[in-house]
Amino acid sequence: MTKQPKQVVNVTKNRIACDGGIGGHPRVWLQIAAGETSVECPYCDCKFILEDSATAQ
Template sequence: MTIEAPETKIVDSYRIACDGGEGALGHPRVWLQIPQEHGWVECPYCDCKYIHSDHAKA
């Protein structure tokens, strides 16, 4: 049995909102701050990884 990897999204802002993206089946909206030193953050609800576009090439 394999576990599907969480979704990864490239974003242009260091402050983003995540609500699970599935309407009523998602999760409460949370605001996440991407630290500039490593350029990514994971949502504590759905484990979606947000990578800032300045760090996506690395």
């Protein structure tokens, strides 16, 4: 059984900060690896999806 992400966010950069929102978790920096299209936060399971028009940072 695959768990569903808490939230899905489209992003334009491959380096993202996630803090879980209000009362969430410590801020973590996530990196969408080359050749990948998404990454999930290990704390809150929020999924960040890289848009087609995104630029690498």
